[in-house]
């Protein structure tokens with residue numbers, strides 16, 4: 001049997017091994033599956049995105065809500081991975097790929113320095129191909145087997161735990177003030193991560209919520225806080241609990257997210273091999289983007305393969321076009337823009353807690369009507385601020401924040 005592309009999946013079905021918060025982006029999907037919105041199992045179209053900065057008993061919120069765009073595709077929508085990945089793999093099959101589920105790729109085969117195929121866990125499970133695209137997700141051992149990257153450090157990987165909590169659709173729409181079929185996302189920073197660098201999230205599905213929280217593995221190791229405890233604390237937070245009330249936990253999931261950024265990125269190509277998605281560290285955590293980068297990189301890997309096939313040249317020189325395409329796209333441009341962020345987040349997790357507290361205190365002060373004049377209130381806020389952070393440290397924080405995000 002011959003097929004243009006073989007798609008190995010270690011799970012019995014696509015999606016059963018996969019975890020994500022659940023927000024996907026329409027533009028990158030439309031680039032590979034035009035008019036996907038007519039058939040894809042989307043949960044809700046996201047029209048309301050909120051950012052919460054929490055203290056133990058308060059929240060400062062920011063957000064953006066809009067009417068659904070009249071022009072397809074939707075910018076962002078929520079998914080559950082099992083139905084979504086099943087549908088996505090079926091699109092690849094319809095385009096001619098051969099899906100081989102229940103099969104783990106255990107190694108790449110190298111001959112004369114080139115990658116010439118893969119070795120699977122099946123009997124007589126060696127397969128040869130002019131090109132292997134490594135897409136095995138976070139902490140890819142195939143990247144290491146192929147000699148393209150090193151094992152990741154605990155500070156280059158976050159661990160996220162998540163529950164899918166069933167709630168009637170009407171209750172979700174009431175609690176999140178949504179029109180039917182529309183969805184909300186909330187990213188939650190501050191006290192909920194108990195001093196660690198990370199964040200929580202609540203995303204709305206049709207009849208359930210995806211609720212999760214995570215932090216750098218190195219910080220779980222240092223603090224000895226268990227991921228389970230962190231999630232329970234998050235769900236019990238006085239601003240979070242009312243949104244979940246009456247919900248029934250249907251699934252509990254855990255997964256790693258690559259956090260190392262550009263500094264931990266493996267080599268992206270070599271003779272006969274390309275690396276895409278989480279295996280290549282392509283995650284922009286600040287903007288909750290990973291699925292879109294994986295899809296964009298997958299498309300660029302495909303375009304590179306078409307050119308290489310036409311030229312009959314699968315050498316690293318020919319495949320370097322993949323890197324050029326990535327460099328010209330948002331994928332490497334955004335990872336480069338935020339390349340200093342992992343160091344800041346890891347080295348200064350206090351910033352994610354102190355500033356939400358200071359902001360909350362300042363707003364609370366201004367909103368509390370206690371007979372003091374507003375100028376006096378400003379003075380109080382400034383005094384409290386400088387008591388917690390001398391002015392030179394405030395300047396340093398602002399400079400470091402600007403440097404990591406500019």
Ligand SMILES: Cc1cc2nc3c(=O)[nH]c(=O)nc-3n(C[C@H](O)[C@H](O)[C@H](O)COP(=O)(O)OP(=O)(O)OC[C@H]3O[C@@H](n4cnc5c(N)ncnc54)[C@H](O)[C@@H]3O)c2cc1C
Nearest residue numbers: 010017020021022023104105136137255277278290291294
């Ligand atoms: C909790 C969580 C929340 C997230 N939230 C979001 C979000 O809201 N929006 C967003 O854009 N991104 C989010 N991400 C990131 C996003 O999930 C990833 O960036 C994206 O899934 C990467 O796609 P991928 O194909 O590279 O890897 P994956 O989606 O991990 O897929 C890898 C696939 O390879 C298979 N596999 C692994 N090893 C082998 C092997 N040896 N042989 C055969 N098959 C193998 C796996 O079973 C899996 O199907 C989140 C991640 C997590 C963990």
